[in-house]
Amino acid sequence: MAPDENGYVQPVVNVPALTRLLDGEHAIVRDRVRGALIEHSGLLAEADELSKDAYRDRVLEVVRATAEDGLTSYHVPKEYGGSGDFGAAVAAFETTAFGDLSALVKTGVQFGLFGGAILNLGTQPHHDAWLADMAAARLLGCFAMTETGHGSNVQELGTTATYDATTQEFIISTPDDSARKDYIGNAARHAELATVFAQLIVTSPDGQPQNHGVHCLVVPIRAKGKVLPGVRIEDCGPKMGLNGVDNGRIWFDDVRVPRTNLLNRFADVSEDGVYSSEIENPNRRFFTMLGTLVMGRVCVGGAGISASKVALTIATRYATKRRQFSTSEGEPEQLLLDYGMHQRRLFPLLARTYALHFAQDSLRQRFDDVFSGRADDERTRRGLESRAAGIKALGTWHATRTIQECREACGGAGYLAANRFTALKADTDVFTTFEGDNHVLLQLVAKGLLTDYSSEFSDMDQFELVKFVAGMAVEQVVERTMAHKLLERLKDVLPGGDDSWDQEAGLLSPAYQLSMLRFREEHMLAGVAKRLKRGIDSGMPSGEVFSRVQDHVIAVANAHVERLILDAFVGRFAAMPQGDNRVALGLLCDLFALTTIEADRAWFMEHNRLTTNRSKAISREINDLCRKLRPIAVDLVDAFGIPEELLRSEALLR
Structure with missing residues (x-):
């Protein structure tokens, strides 16, 4: 051409x-x-x-x-x-x-x-x-972790599994309604077994019951379609979406299971009631057990990104069929996708979806490496858990935002159930809270940043973490993050020194884009550390200190994950051979980077890394990128490979 x-x-x-x-x-x-x-x-x-x-x-x-x-x-x-x-x-x-x-x-x-x-x-x-x-799905089961009174705080679950050495059985009990297993998929109608998470209680040699923390046991709940004695199950009732899943609540009234039903990879109880584990630290044992279940977070984040692809495919195609208003008398009405505002609504979301796809793919590779044993060490596992938490959070929030924007972009047609947005909105809404509430997950990400994934600190709860960070010389945190070392690094990217932040040239440089996101992440991290130390030094209780800086904790985690996403996109782009698709992905990568900076322009201005002139230049560049993407937008959504039969929008798209 x-x-x-x-x-x-x-x-x-x-x-x-x-x-x-x-x-x-x-x-x-x-x-x-x-x-x-x-x-x-x-x-x-x-x-x-x-x-x-x-x-x-x-x-x-x-x-x-x-x-x-x-x-x-x-x-x-x-x-x-x-x-x-x-x-x-x-x-x-x-x-x-x-x-x-x-x-x-x-x-x-x-x-x-x-x-x-x-x-x-x-x-x-x-x-x-x-x-x-x-x-083979011959045996159906459910995963009974969440309780009515204990959602994100798994370590404090109320269900108990008490060992009876005389019969070599565990007795599973629900002490009160706050400890009932709640929102358990497969429980209300189909599951025969449940993997039940409970406080493991074993009598010590001196005759005292000893709680060894949360462990998992396999507990039968149905046989031949009938609920077993001692088990009570209720349907959770109609939900906002996902009504094809039979979520239920489960109570256990002294249900006995054999000792061998304890899933004992990390801990066991002998026939005579002796508890043993190769992991002596209870906190580390708990987090190690939960870490093996990270696949759920990896998958949910990916599912949210896939749902975004469906929504964008429908909305982008619709915008090339639907006309509205003409630009001059006697001319045909203009296609929606030719309007600059419509491009501004859809194309940054498309770019972010591509960026998240490559970040998710990088996460999938890391997950495969760890669980296949190719890179299975504690530091790598901790890093995997943190990255999975962060991408799950941003990926599912992105799905909620994208589906809503795409529905609105299709007007009343998008409101019809036949055009899939009804189901997409309702069924993905819960993605932001299951497999971990997104705000809680981002706190996990921030914890990893503050401790640098060190195994020495990975077992801390949030209050112990506050005390640890506050006990460090704050210069340690600043030196490890921002300070003059970061600025020295950036001089290689921006040859003119600090003044180069105010030059219009280089907006489309991946080095410039990454340096902006790295600066934001590391400056925020140092700020969180300073605030934690200042709070503790003033004599404030650690719980209150953490609560007061929670917004900063979430912000630094979000900044970190956005930087990881751009890293993944830039890396994939750099590895591509020359060709048409490389140019198209370059446009998407630039659009993701610049819209991320634009969305947080106030922060960059507050910290003297963006002038008003440069901010305006970024907005102009974004508009230009959108115009360049317009002719290939349908090709970019078609590349997601969503079968036509699944778009379910024949009337809307014809």
């Missing part, structure tokens, strides 16, 4: 090649899942028509069918029906999110949470007893 009068050559997108790039090393797995989604695409319409129980049973049929096709248990070892490929399991889950999200969540509960607890917390006898039937 010839250049225009300004010398600019409009990029051309090779859609199949871009789809292959996005699908990555698990392209075959993703294509197999797409085929299954097309086969069961009728479920999207049935969800609006079936009764509650009929919809739940239909979702179960679809989940079992995909299990029979071997699409749900890639992470399970080969001898139990899987392939031992953790990366493939994440890729399959992300792709499944293009379809009915009740089926997705039920898949996650059955194979990721219930099956994952047995796989990662159990040992070979547990694997031999349950994994093969779980993987």
Whole structure:
């Protein structure tokens, strides 16, 4: 294509090649899942028509069918029906999110949470007893962790598992309604077993009951479709969305299970009632157990990003069909996507979706490396847990924002259930709070930053962490983060020294974009450390200190994750060979970076890293990038590879 009068050559997108790039090393797995989604695409319409129980049973049929096709248990070892490929399991889950999200969540509960607890917390006898039937969906289960009174604070769960040495059984009890297991997927209708998290109580040699903290046991809750004695289950009732998932509440009234039902990878109780664990520190043992269940967070973040892709595909295509107003008399009405404001609404979200995709793909690779044993050390695991928490938080918030904006961009047509936004909005809304409330997860990210993922400090609760940071010389934190060392580093990026922050040239330089986000992250981190120390030095209780700086803690975590996302995008772009798709991805990368800076321009101005003139220049550049993306926008959403049958927007898109 010839250049225009300004010398600019409009990029051309090779859609199949871009789809292959996005699908990555698990392209075959993703294509197999797409085929299954097309086969069961009728479920999207049935969800609006079936009764509650009929919809739940239909979702179960679809989940079992995909299990029979071997699409749900890639992470399970080969001898139990899987392939031992953790990366493939994440890729399959992300792709499944293009379809009915009740089926997705039920898949996650059955194979990721219930099956994952047995796989990662159990040992070979547990694997031999349950994994093969779980993987084939012959044995249905649920993951009973959350309680009515204890959501994010898992360490303080109220359910108890008390060992009776005379019968070699654990007695599972719900002491009060605040300790009932709540919002448990699969519990209300289908689950036969539950992996129950409870306080493990064993009588010590001196005859005193000793609480060893939260552990996981396998507890039968149904047999032949009937709830077992001592177990009480109630349906949670209609929800905002995901009504194809049978969420329930569970109470246990002194239910006895064999001693061997304790999932004992990290701790065990002998026949005569002696508790043992290779991990002596109770906090470290608890966090190690939870760390093995990180797959849920990795998958939920990816699912949110996939849902954003569906919304953007529908809204972008609609904007190339729908016309509104003409620019001059006698001319045809203008397409929505030709309006600058419409581009401003959709294209930054499209760029952020691409950026999140590459960050999620990097996370998937790290997860695969850790769980396959290629990079399984404590520091790497801690880093994986932190990154998974951060990308899950930003990815699911992005889904909520993107779906809403895309719905509005489709006007009244987007409000019709037939055009999928109803289900997308309702079914993804809970993503921001399950697998960890996003604000709590970002506190986990900030904790990792403050302690530099050091195993010495990873077992601290938030108040111990405050005291630790406050006890450091604040110069240690500042020197390790911002201070003069950062500015020295930036001189290589900005040759003119500190004044170069105010030059218009270089806005599209990845080095400049990354340096801006790094500066923000490290300056914020030093600020949090100073505030923690100042609060403790003033004699304030550590709990109050933490509460007062919580907004800064969340801000630094958000800044850190956004920088990681840009790192991933820039890295993927740099590795691409020359070609049409490289130019298109370069535009998206620039748009993501500059809109991220623009969104926080007040902070950068407050800290003398952005002048009003440069801020205006960034906004002009963003508008220009949007105009350059306009001709290839449909190709960019088509590259997501969402089957036409799943868009469910025939009338809207024709």
